[in-house]
Amino acid sequence: MKILQANNFDLLLNILKENEYEIIGPTIQNGAIVYDKIESSRDFPIGYTDKQTPATYRIEKSNNDAFFHFVVGPQSWKRYLYPPVQKLFTAFLNGNAIKFEKEEFLPIKYAFIGVRSCEIQAIEIQDKVFFGGEFQNNRYKTLRKNSLIIAVNCSKAESNCFCTSMESGPEVKSGYDLVLTEIIYDKEHYFLINSGSQKGDEILSQMNLLEADENALKLGKDVIEKTKSQITKHLNISNLKELLLKNIESSIWEDVAKRCLSCGNCTMVCPTCFCMTVEDYTDLQKTKAERIQKWDSCFTLEYSYIHGGSVRVSVGSRYRQWLTHKLASWHEQFGTSGCVGCGRCITWCPVGIDITEEASKIRKISEYQNISLEEN
Amino acid sequence: MDVMIPTTYKVQKFFKETHDTFTIELKSIENKNGFSFEPGQFNMIYIFGVGEIPISISGDPNKHGVLVHTTRAVGTVTREMAKLKKDGIVGIRGPFGKPWPIKEAVGNDILLIAGGIGLAPLRPVIYHVLSHREYYGKIILLYGARTPQDILYRKELERLKSRLDIDIIVTVDRAVKNWTGNVGVVTTLIPRAPFDPINTTAMICGPEIMMRYTIVELLKRGLAKENIFVSMERNMKCGVGFCGHCQYGTEFICKDGPVFSYKEIEHLFGKREI
Numbered sequence: 001m002k003i004l005q006a007n008n009f010d011l012l013l014n015i016l017k018e019n020e021y022e023i024i025g026p027t028i029q030n031g032a033i034v035y036d037k038i039e040s041s042r043d044f045p046i047g048y049t050d051k052q053t054p055a056t057y058r059i060e061k062s063n064n065d066a067f068f069h070f071v072v073g074p075q076s077w078k079r080y081l082y083p084p085v086q087k088l089f090t091a092f093l094n095g096n097a098i099k100f101e102k103e104e105f106l107p108i109k110y111a112f113i114g115v116r117s118c119e120i121q122a123i124e125i126q127d128k129v130f131f132g133g134e135f136q137n138n139r140y141k142t143l144r145k146n147s148l149i150i151a152v153n154c155s156k157a158e159s160n161c162f163c164t165s166m167e168s169g170p171e172v173k174s175g176y177d178l179v180l181t182e183i184i185y186d187k188e189h190y191f192l193i194n195s196g197s198q199k200g201d202e203i204l205s206q207m208n209l210l211e212a213d214e215n216a217l218k219l220g221k222d223v224i225e226k227t228k229s230q231i232t233k234h235l236n237i238s239n240l241k242e243l244l245l246k247n248i249e250s251s252i253w254e255d256v257a258k259r260c261l262s263c264g265n266c267t268m269v270c271p272t273c274f275c276m277t278v279e280d281y282t283d284l285q286k287t288k289a290e291r292i293q294k295w296d297s298c299f300t301l302e303y304s305y306i307h308g309g310s311v312r313v314s315v316g317s318r319y320r321q322w323l324t325h326k327l328a329s330w331h332e333q334f335g336t337s338g339c340v341g342c343g344r345c346i347t348w349c350p351v352g353i354d355i356t357e358e359a360s361k362i363r364k365i366s367e368y369q370n371i372s373l374e375e376n
Numbered sequence: 377m378d379v380m381i382p383t384t385y386k387v388q389k390f391f392k393e394t395h396d397t398f399t400i401e402l403k404s405i406e407n408k409n410g411f412s413f414e415p416g417q418f419n420m421i422y423i424f425g426v427g428e429i430p431i432s433i434s435g436d437p438n439k440h441g442v443l444v445h446t447t448r449a450v451g452t453v454t455r456e457m458a459k460l461k462k463d464g465i466v467g468i469r470g471p472f473g474k475p476w477p478i479k480e481a482v483g484n485d486i487l488l489i490a491g492g493i494g495l496a497p498l499r500p501v502i503y504h505v506l507s508h509r510e511y512y513g514k515i516i517l518l519y520g521a522r523t524p525q526d527i528l529y530r531k532e533l534e535r536l537k538s539r540l541d542i543d544i545i546v547t548v549d550r551a552v553k554n555w556t557g558n559v560g561v562v563t564t565l566i567p568r569a570p571f572d573p574i575n576t577t578a579m580i581c582g583p584e585i586m587m588r589y590t591i592v593e594l595l596k597r598g599l600a601k602e603n604i605f606v607s608m609e610r611n612m613k614c615g616v617g618f619c620g621h622c623q624y625g626t627e628f629i630c631k632d633g634p635v636f637s638y639k640e641i642e643h644l645f646g647k648r649e650i
Contacts, residue, residue, distance in 0.1 A: 088380050091467070093424050098465045102381050134631070135379050135616035245626070248647060275620030278613050282425035289425035293380075296619070303621055306611050307450045317649030325623065332626035 002209035003216060004180075006067065006189035009041040012150075013113075015206050021111035021148055024080055026068070033059060033073040035080070038113065045070060052158040052343065054352030064184050068114055071158045072342050076271030077112050077123060081143050082130070088278065088291045105139050111148040115176070117169030118161075118340040120151060122271035124175055128334040129274050148199055151176035155223050157230035160343030162356055165235040168340040170227045178203060181220040192220045235341070235356040236363060237327075243366050244328040244359070248320060252361045257316035259351050264297030266345035266353075267322065272330075272338050275303070298322050319358075327359055379616050382422045382467025383407065385443060387460050393446060394526050397493060398458055399434070402443040402466065410440035411468075414475035415500030416607060416635045420615045421445065421457070422467030429453045430612040430630070432497035433471060437504055443468070446496040446528065472615040473634050476501050477605055481577035484603075485513040487569065489590050491520050491562055491582025495528045497607050497634075498581050502536070509541060516543045516571055520562025520586070524548055524555045543570060562586065566593035573598035579635075581607040588646045591638055604638040606645075625650055 004012060016023050025038040028045045038044070049062035050070040062069050087103040115123075127144060130137035151172040154161075163169030172179045177200035181192040192212050195204045212220075267273045277296035282289040296303060298321045304311035312318045330338030339355070346354045385402035392398050404411055413433050422428040429451065435444025449458035460466070478501060486505050488498050498517075505512050517536075521527045527546060537544045545565050547558035558565065562582070578594055580587045587606045594604055610629045613619035622629035625644040627636070644650050 091422075091424055093465075096463050096465055098384050098424055098467060100381050100384070100467065102378055130618070133617060135618070137618060138378060245643075248625075248644075248650070274618070276613065276618065277621070278428065278619075280425055280427055286425060291428075296613075296621075298620065304611055306609060307448075311610065312649045314649060321623070329623065329626040333628070 001192050001194045001212040001217060001220075002204065002207075003212045004191040004193045004207070004209055006041075006065075006191065009067070009191070011207060012193075012203075013038065013040060015203055016111045016148070018206075019109075019203065021109050023111045023113060024077075025113035026070070026073070028059065031059060032057065033070055034075045035073075035077065035112075035114075041067065044068070044114075049156070050158065052160050052347045054160065054346050054354055055349055056352075057347050065189065066155065066182055066184055068152045068180075068182050069155050071154060071156065071161055072116055072119065072344060074269050074344065074348055076269070076342075076344070077115065077119060078126060078271055080110055080112070081123070081147070082126065082140055082274065084295045086139070086293045088293050091289045091291070093287050093289070105142075107142050107146055109146045109148070110143065111150060113150040113152075115149050115151045116154055116342075117151065117172040118163045118166070118342045119271055120149060120172065120175040121166070121168040121340045122342070123149075125272045125334065125336055125338060125340070126274060128336065132334065148203070149176045149178075151179040153179065153181045153220075153224055154227045155182055157227050158343065159232060160346040161231055162233040162235050162341040162343060164228065164231050164341070165233075165237060165356075166337060166339055166341035170231070171224045176200070181223055183216065183219045183223065185219055190216075192216060233343070233356055235359060237337070240359060240363070241328040241331050243362055244324045247362050247366060248324065250362060250365060252358065252365065253316035253320045254314075255361075256319050256353060256358055257314060259353055260315050260319050261350060262299040262315045262318055263350060264299040265348045265350065266355075267297040267299060268295065269344040269348045270326075271340065271342060271344070272326075273297075277302070298325070323355060323358060326355070379469065380614065382420070382428075382469050385466050385468045387462055387464040387466070388442065390460055390462060390464075393528055396450070397446060397448045397528060399444060399446040400457070400460060400466075401435075402445070402468070403441065404443070404468075405465075411443040411471075412440055413437060413471035413500075415478055415504050416476035416497060417471035417473045418497075418615070418634060419443075419445070419468050419470030420472070420612070421453070422469070423453050423456045424465070424467075426456045427453045428467070428469075428613075430472075430615060432607070432634070434496040434499045435503075437500050438507055446493070446499075448493045469615060472630055474632065476579050476607075476635050477577060477637075478504050482511045483513065483575070485571045485576040486515045487571050487576050487578040488515075488517045489519075489562060489566075489578060489580045489582070490517070491586040492522065492526065493528065494580075494582035494586075494607075495519055498579060499529065501579060506539075506542065513575065514543065514571055515541065516569055517545070518562055518565045518569060519544070519546045520549065520565075520582070521546070522549050524552055524557075545569065561589075563589045563593045566590065566597060576603060578604045579607075580605065584646075591645070601639040601642060602637050605635055606638060606641075607634045608636060608641070609634065
């Protein structure tokens with residue numbers, strides 16, 4: 001474990017640039033902390049923090065000059081590894097012949113800086129979706145393999161965070177190339193920095209940093225412990241898959257449908273949601289047609305459309321599809337939950353529907369039914 | 377090779393089957409080895425500038441030189457497909473999906489039950505079992521169409537009926553003048569169909585409601601759930617498990633199906649809006 005002084009942070013950024021990485025990290029845009037291109041440490045949301053409750057997100061000044069004293073915003077890293085809009089191919093029609101020209105992509109080397117523990121888990125979940133099976137998404141796979149993950153241990157939790165329930169945080173334990181812990185203590189401001197891979201070793205070896213002393217290590221542990229203690233939201237995941245799959249005809253889906261606007265925000269902010277649709281665009285002469293892939297949401301009517309109509313007409317059935325996919329079907333499909341407890345879907349739901357509350361209702365109803373059965 | 381990029385096929389033959397269904401015979405332009413598939417698999421068919429849809433393959437699996445699709449002109453893409461002519465070009469991705477259990481069914485009676493256009497995905501099974509006749513017991517096809525005019529592959533069915541080693545029973549929902557055959561939904565044929573329930577593999581394809589009531593009748597006859605197979609349908613954008621659209625409970629119809637045993641999906645089957 002080494003120490004990187006906050007006022008020397010650009011050393012790390014410069015080395016990343018020298019190693020031909022495009023640096024993406026947190027920065028403020030339109031009143032939210034988003035992930036975008038980082039030129040220097042001044043681009044970070046220095047001195048800002050976020051406040052999140054169901055249906056509410058605000059950034060505000062914090063009482064220190066921390067670089068990373070906030071949790072996760074509306075975007076996730078999937079925006080870069082799996083862009084919202086991608087061209088798949090252009091088809092050229094010439095007389096009676098069609099030529100398909102595959103859309104090539106730049107194999108950019110991204111350095112993602114400020115990746116949270118829950119987000120690493122989300123990326124690893126998408127890895128399973130895009131190249132864990134028989135078919136491979138080459139674009140995703142290339143960008144992912146090229147990427148450098150510089151994680152940061154969360155220095156705070158917000159009321160929508162439930163990573164401890166999903167075993168995804170707050171401490172960064174694996175899946176990183178470098179990991180940072182930000183420490184502000186007694187006028188000192190520095191980062192503990194450690195490598196978790198060969199790529200991380202190579203970057204670290206170019207920096208010539210001092211070893212962290214025991215005191216610094218202890219302060220680093222305190223940061224994680226403090227964050228852990230701030231987590232108030234919990235989701236009981238024991239038997240949750242079975243409970244949900246058993247209750248697909250429960251009345252709670254109709255109940256949540258009374259509140260759900262089926263806007264699809266939850267699916268857009270979710271770091272693991274991967275659904276997409278395709279659209280075709282032709283030129284006016286009908287000689288050139290482009291096929292564009294776009295993020296899609298299971299909350300739209302078109303999503304389940306087959307000849308004659310949509311399969312999931314009611315809002316309740318669409319919410320059920322989303323929640324049971326995330327917390328139940330995903331286990332069968334990819335051997336992991338589809339939820340990492342980042343809380344984005346709760347924050348960005350315009351009516352504040354809380355995935356943990358809806359899942360708990362199923363458990364409560366189910367437990368009540370079991371008790372009444374036993375009593376009878 | 378990118379799994380999302382189609383390869384081009386040329387239309388060799390186009391013919392109308394009924395007033396709203398048609399068949400296209402395609403030949404690969406790029407691949408000299410032709411096209412191989414297993415009965416029950418499907419392709420994603422791309423029509424220039426219009427879109428791409430999943431359609432099951434309905435030709436003979438032993439003939440690699442030609443790729444055959446039968447479909448109904450019902451949506452944006454299929455209506456455009458219906459305008460194809462000889463030498464027209466389509467894009468093909470595939471074959472995708474798990475096939476009908478033709479290997480597992482060796483030694484058994486084969487009971488095929490089709491409703492409407494549902495006969496198209498089962499036709500490759502008919503070709504296969506007839507060309508490997510000695511491996512199977514009785515072969516029975518129960519087919520229901522709306523009206524006599526809606527009977528798909530009518531000439532072929534009449535020709536097959538003349539064979540002594542296959543039973544073909546056709547029924548129509550609504551008869552017209554000159555129809556002297558069965559009238560009624562296809563499920564009414566099941567109680568008297570000549571198969572041995574213990575050693576029968578049933579393969580069903582048709583509208584979900586038709587498959588549901590067919591299963592009810594088959595269970596009454598004593599068929600085991602694991603010997604009843606259905607072919608499911610949902611919206612699909614990719615065919616390879618990336619787009620999410622075809623999810624049916626925990627299953628992806630594109631890669632875990634489209635063929636499922638009833639036992640696998642019993643807990644979902646017939647439930648609303650899954």
